[in-house]
Amino acid sequence: MMSVLYALLFYVATALFIGGLFVKIRQYARTPAPLKIPTTPAPTTQSGVAYRLFREVALFESLFKSNKWIWVLGYLFHAGLALVLLRHFRYFTDPVWWWVELVQPFGIYAGFAMVLGLLGLLGRRIVIERIRYISGPSDYLMLLLLILIGSSGLMMKFVSHTDIVTVKQFMLGLMVFDIRELPTDGPLLIHLALVAVLLIVFPISKLLHAPGVFFSPTRNQVDNPRERRHVAPWAAELDK
Amino acid sequence: MAAYQAPPPEYRELPDVPNKLEPDATAHLSPFLAKPDHNESIGFPGELVDNWEEKAIDKMGELLGKYRSFQVYMDACVKCGACTDKCHYFQGTSDPKNMPVARQDLLRSVYRRHFTFAGKYFPKLVGARDLTREVLDEWHSYFHQCSQCRRCSVFCPYGIDTAEVSMAAREIMDSVGHGQKYCNEILGKLQKVGNNLGLPGKALKATLAEFAEEIEEDTGLPVKIPLDVEGADILLITPSADFFAEPHIDGLMGYAKVFHEAGVSWTLSSYASEAANFSMFIGSYSNLKTVAERIRKAAIDLGVKRIIVGECGHAWRVAYSFWNTTAGIGSGAAEDDEFAQKLQKQLDHNYPIPQHICEFTYDLIQENKLRFNKSENDWRTITFHDSCNVARGSRMGSWAGGQFDIPRAVIKAAANNFVEMDPATIKEVTYCCGGGGGLLTDDLMEIRVKGALPRMEALNDVVEEQGVTHLAAICAICKAQFAKILPIYKFPMDMITSTHQIVGDALVMTGSIQEKELDGTDDDSDENDTDSSEES
Numbered sequence: 001m002m003s004v005l006y007a008l009l010f011y012v013a014t015a016l017f018i019g020g021l022f023v024k025i026r027q028y029a030r031t032p033a034p035l036k037i038p039t040t041p042a043p044t045t046q047s048g049v050a051y052r053l054f055r056e057v058a059l060f061e062s063l064f065k066s067n068k069w070i071w072v073l074g075y076l077f078h079a080g081l082a083l084v085l086l087r088h089f090r091y092f093t094d095p096v097w098w099w100v101e102l103v104q105p106f107g108i109y110a111g112f113a114m115v116l117g118l119l120g121l122l123g124r125r126i127v128i129e130r131i132r133y134i135s136g137p138s139d140y141l142m143l144l145l146l147i148l149i150g151s152s153g154l155m156m157k158f159v160s161h162t163d164i165v166t167v168k169q170f171m172l173g174l175m176v177f178d179i180r181e182l183p184t185d186g187p188l189l190i191h192l193a194l195v196a197v198l199l200i201v202f203p204i205s206k207l208l209h210a211p212g213v214f215f216s217p218t219r220n221q222v223d224n225p226r227e228r229r230h231v232a233p234w235a236a237e238l239d240k
Numbered sequence: 241m242a243a244y245q246a247p248p249p250e251y252r253e254l255p256d257v258p259n260k261l262e263p264d265a266t267a268h269l270s271p272f273l274a275k276p277d278h279n280e281s282i283g284f285p286g287e288l289v290d291n292w293e294e295k296a297i298d299k300m301g302e303l304l305g306k307y308r309s310f311q312v313y314m315d316a317c318v319k320c321g322a323c324t325d326k327c328h329y330f331q332g333t334s335d336p337k338n339m340p341v342a343r344q345d346l347l348r349s350v351y352r353r354h355f356t357f358a359g360k361y362f363p364k365l366v367g368a369r370d371l372t373r374e375v376l377d378e379w380h381s382y383f384h385q386c387s388q389c390r391r392c393s394v395f396c397p398y399g400i401d402t403a404e405v406s407m408a409a410r411e412i413m414d415s416v417g418h419g420q421k422y423c424n425e426i427l428g429k430l431q432k433v434g435n436n437l438g439l440p441g442k443a444l445k446a447t448l449a450e451f452a453e454e455i456e457e458d459t460g461l462p463v464k465i466p467l468d469v470e471g472a473d474i475l476l477i478t479p480s481a482d483f484f485a486e487p488h489i490d491g492l493m494g495y496a497k498v499f500h501e502a503g504v505s506w507t508l509s510s511y512a513s514e515a516a517n518f519s520m521f522i523g524s525y526s527n528l529k530t531v532a533e534r535i536r537k538a539a540i541d542l543g544v545k546r547i548i549v550g551e552c553g554h555a556w557r558v559a560y561s562f563w564n565t566t567a568g569i570g571s572g573a574a575e576d577d578e579f580a581q582k583l584q585k586q587l588d589h590n591y592p593i594p595q596h597i598c599e600f601t602y603d604l605i606q607e608n609k610l611r612f613n614k615s616e617n618d619w620r621t622i623t624f625h626d627s628c629n630v631a632r633g634s635r636m637g638s639w640a641g642g643q644f645d646i647p648r649a650v651i652k653a654a655a656n657n658f659v660e661m662d663p664a665t666i667k668e669v670t671y672c673c674g675g676g677g678g679l680l681t682d683d684l685m686e687i688r689v690k691g692a693l694p695r696m697e698a699l700n701d702v703v704e705e706q707g708v709t710h711l712a713a714i715c716a717i718c719k720a721q722f723a724k725i726l727p728i729y730k731f732p733m734d735m736i737t738s739t740h741q742i743v744g745d746a747l748v749m750t751g752s753i754q755e756k757e758l759d760g761t762d763d764d765s766d767e768n769d770t771d772s773s774e775e776s
Contacts, residue, residue, distance in 0.1 A: 024315070031308040034525065036561045039393045039401065039632055041640035041668060048640075056397065065669075066322035066395035074320065074397075124321070129261055131321035133336045134345065136367040138358070139319050204357045205366075209398050212316030217309045218390075218399035223635055225561045226592055228572040229580050234306060235565070238529055239579035 003182040006192055007174055013196035020203025021211065028215040032232035042223035049222050056219055073120035077146075080114030083107050084153070091168045092175065108157065115150040118143055142205065145194060152191040162188045248689050248728050249332055251697050259325070265335035266690070270381040272683050274419035281428035282527055285417035292416040293371050297354050299415040300408075304355065306525075309404045314351045316398045317341060323392040323402075328671045329385050332690030337382050340392035340402040346382055347409050350375065376418065383409040384420055385687050387677035388521065388554075389628035394668055406677070407523025414522055422681035423518045427527060434513045434534065435480035441468070441510030447483050448508070455493055459752040463500045465492070469507035470542050474499070476508050477515045477535055477559070477594070478550025479716035488719055491551050491738025494747075498601050498740070501610060501749050506548075512538035515555035516716065520562070521678035532558070532567035536583055539569065545588040548595050551738060553627035553715030554676065559594045560634035569594060598714060599636050601743060602646045605653045611748040613758060617655035620710045622742065623702050624648055624658070625695065625722075626670035627715035641667075647714055647739055654746040659706045665698040673713075675721030688721060689728055696729045703731070710737045 043049045055061040060078075063071045087107025089100040122143045125135050156162040163183045173180035182188075201207065214220065231239070276286030289295055304311045323340040325331070330338035337343060345367065352359030352368035359368030369375065388403035413419060429438040439447075448465040455463040466472065476499075482492040499506045512534040519527035539547055547569060549559045564570025568580030571589045575581070587593050604610045624647060636642040644667045652658050665671050674691030702708040711726075713719050713736060722736035748754045 028308060028312055031305060031311050033308040034306065035565060037309060037401065037404065037633070039390060039399060040635055040643065042635075044638075044640060056399075060397055062395055062399065063320070063322050063397040066326070066397075070320055070322055128321065130259075130324040130336070130339060131319070133261060134319050134321065134324065134339065134341050136319075137364065138366045141365070206316070206318045209316040209318050212312045213398045215308060215312050216316070216399040217312075218393050218401050223640065225564050226570045226572075226594070229564045229568065229570060229574070229577065231565055232306075235525065235529075238526070239568075 002184050002189070003170065003179055006170075006182055006189075007179045009193070009196045010174060013199040017199035017202055024203050024208055025211050028211065032234065033217040033221070034232035034235045036221055036223075036225040036230050037217050038221040038223050039218040040223055042221065044223050046222055049220055053214065053220060056213060069124065070121075073117045073124065076113050076117030077121065078117075080110040080112075080117060083110030084114055084150075091164075091171045094168075094172060111150060111154050111157075115147060115154065118147045118150060122147070138205065142207075145198060149191060149194045149198065152187045152194065155187040156185070156191065160185060160187060246686070246689075248696070249693050251693075251700060252331075259331065259334040261336045262334040263336055266329075266333045266338065266385060266687060267335070267378075267381060269385060269684065269687050270377070271384045271679075271681060272421035273380075274421045274424040278421060278424040278428055279414070279417055279419045282424055282431065282524070284414045284419055284424070287417045289417050292376075292418070295416045296371055296376075296412050297350075299412045300351065301355065303408050303411060304351075307404070307408070309401065310408045312398075313344070313400045313404060314348055314355075317344065317348065317400055320397065322395045322397060323400075326392050326395050327386075327402075328389070328391070328674060328694045329387075329687060329691045332674075332693035333385075333687070337378075338385055340396075340400075343382055343386055343402055344400070344405045346375070346378055347405055376413070379409050379413060380418060380420070383413075384679065384684065385691075387628070387672045387674070387679055387691065389672035389676055390632040391628065391669065391671065394632065403677075407520070409523075410521070410678075411523035414524065419522070420678060422683070423522050423678040426516075427518050427522075427531070430514055430516070430518070430531060431527075431534075434509075434511050435483075436514055436516050436518075437480045437484065439480060439483060439513065441513075444483060444508075444510055444513055451489065451493055451496070455496060459497070459749055459754065461500065461749055461752050463496050465496050466507040468510055468542070469505070472505045472507035472542060472544055473588075474504055474506035474546045474548055475512075475535075475539050475542060475544040476506055476548050476550060476597075477512060477555075478508070478597075479515045479552040479555055480513055481716040481720060482550055483513075485716075485720060486723065487734070487736055487738045487741055488551075488716055490741035490744065492740075494738060494740025494742075494744030495550060495597050497744045497747050497749060498597075498604065498610070501747060502600075502604055507542060507544070509535075509538035509542060511541070515549055515552045515559065517555060517558045518678060520554055520558050525566075528558070528562060529566040532563050532569065535563070536567040536569055540583055540586065543586065545586070546591050546595065547587075547593055548597055548600055550597050551714040551716065551740060553629040553717060554633075555716075556596055556714075557629040557633035560596070563594055596636050596646075597740065598647045598650050601650050601740070602637070605650065610653070611750075611755075612654050612746040613748050613754065614654060614656045614746055616746040617742055618657065620655060620737075620742070621657040621659060621706065621708045622651060622655055622710045622712050622737070623661050623699070623708045624651060624666070624739075625661075625673065625711055625713045625718060626666050627713060627718050628670060628672045628676060630714060631667060631670045644668075647712075651712055651739060651742055654743045659702050659708055661698040661702050665694060671695045671698070673715070673718040673721040674725060676715075676717050680717050680721060689725060692721070692725045692729070696725070696731075699731070700729075709735065710742075711735050712737045712739045712742060714739050
């Protein structure tokens with residue numbers, strides 16, 4: 001019964017995640033950027049822009065310029081999450097890819113780093129007056145959601161061990177539309193339910209910053225307005 | 241409204257001590273509303289339309305579909321707080337709604353209510369709200385406490401630019417007949433007469449003749465400031481403040497000297513006697529284009545080959561970043577792009593189009609074509625204020641950051657004593673003068689004084705520790721703002737200087753009185769540094 005419920009939950013969540021993200025990314029891609037507005041100094045070549053975006057996404061360059069505390073905590077969380085996600089590939093692949101095996105030992109520490117970073121961000125949100133002022137209920141809930149996902153995950157490893165082999169069978173089954181048995185430990189059910197919630201809210205929340213950064217004209221435009229005429233379709237109409 | 245009389249805010253101990261929030265500290269500041277004829281003259285409804293709530297939401301939807309920046313920036317903010325302490329208006333007022341993210345949220349809250357699932361069904365959860373009269377008033381107040389300087393966008397991990405948001409907000413307000421007097425009145429004048437002042441061609445001609453006379457008295461050379469000369473090589477587009485305000489005029493005379501010494505043929509245009517284009521401040525693409533097309537028309541009518549822009553911050557952003565797009569003033573248009581090709585075929589693409597006056601002077605310095613007597617500027621110790629729009633919205637030269645290097649190189653070629661302000665307040669992270677973005681009006685004097693605080697603190701440091709006497713700028717708004725603000729902060733008003741005034745003062749023109757004086761005393765030439773090729 002629980003297996004069916006979770007299987008359905010995951011199908012729905014995944015569909016909403018992919019569908020919602022597709023709609024938003026298509027919207028960003030199709031909306032024109034009529035004016036050249038890179039925040040300068042900006043790269044003067046396309047490869048320079050790629051490098052700028054890489055630094056923004058991989059190193060959080062602008063955040064580093066802004067505030068070292070937010071940068072440390074944010075980086076701890078995001079880098080931790082990235083490793084944890086990579087590590088989770090082993091529940092969806094059989095045999096497990098070699099590079100996932102490689103990441104495996106770091107994944108555990110990454111889980112702690114992630115939760116630590118999140119707790120730090122939450123603390124900042126509560127303690128620093130400026131950030132408390134700009135925080136709404138959804139901002140706290142989002143942090144709470146991620147903290148619970150992280151800590152329930154860690155619990156399965158360090159507190160009440162989950163039969164991970166069966167979980168893997170469940171996941172592999174989901175991928176071929178075969179609903180297999182899911183263990184019913186508390187931490188696992190909480191973990192999976194919250195992950196499904198995260199997938200569902202992703203395309204309708206501030207988590208859109210993930211695709212958004214790639215479409216930000218202040219970051220992704222080449223600084224060459226004098227050398228090339230840049231005209232959006234709706235603006236070109238006005239030339240006539 | 242009486243001009244703002246209160247003293248400026250006190251200097252802070254350390255610039256980065258976080259402010260204690262004072263909610264609604266500047267809620268009372270709101271610029272005058274535009275009169276019906278101001279609005280109508282530039283294509284907006286005269287006064288607040290009947291169903292303005294609905295119309296405003298429709299407009300918001302239209303802008304979301306037209307501007308990727310606006311759409312992405314409404315969605316992407318995670319409220320991380322990176323921008324919260326970066327705005328000069330927040331630093332000067334402690335009003336939390338002057339934190340960039342909070343300013344954006346004034347609009348984002350309405351966006352969420354009408355355009356997002358979460359805001360439609362769970363408004364409280366995500367801070368969504370309806371558009372009410374109170375919200376509109378709040379917009380009018382706080383979106384006119386943003387000078388669109390883009391400092392926040394440097395620090396945002398997603399590059400969210402509050403300038404884009406405040407432009408959208410102003411465009412929405414204009415579209416329902418709730419515009420700002422200062423910007424809209426000036427834009428009307430510009431489109432009617434050709435410049436922000438409403439200075440007609442005849443008066444302009446007389447003024448320019450006076451300046452030319454003054455230069456002749458000073459140098460003994462028949463330097464001209466030509467107007468409407470057909471067939472000239474270069475069209476100079478400069479802010480109209482250069483025709484009447486101090487220290488702007490001295491900058492204009494500096495350009496004239498450089499042009500004369502370079503031996504180029506150049507002209508101003510009475511039809512396009514304005515570099516400023518306040519359409520950017522109000523986010524109006526159609527007005528941006530209409531105003532830029534005046535320059536296009538002047539260039540075509542006069543048959544010029546090059547277009548050079550005088551010292552003006554937002555105007556240089558518009559010229560550098562938007563002229564090619566809106567009016568085809570630039571290079572690299574497609575073969576079948578008739579609109580742009582009509583002008584571009586006429587222009588000389590061996591030079592950047594448009595070119596900044598500092599780039600022009602810099603190139604001459606590089607080619608050893610200008611001779612300077614730097615000791616003429618020895619009585620000054622100069623520091624340079626990077627104008628926000630030049631620093632973060634444009635470029636000079638062919639390399640990223642040329643907009644920082646070139647004006648400095650020009651100043652250093654003409655003067656011996658140059659000092660930098662605190663690195664946290666210049667170049668990429670420079671502070672706005674406090675009067676940009678359509679705020680340079682007496683009804684916003686209080687926010688102008690308070691917003692100047694971070695710049696005045698940095699200036700005070702170099703005045704006290706390094707004996708700085710002059711603040712050089714390359715922006716008409718910066719110059720006008722500082723001329724007003726410096727005395728309030730107990731600095732001399734004439735501290736603010738045009739960059740080309742410094743150039744003009746040290747320039748030794750061929751055949752001039754200055755040249756004769758210098759060369760007549762060859763024996764003690766070691767006293768004078770006349771090496772024009774000196775690099776910084």
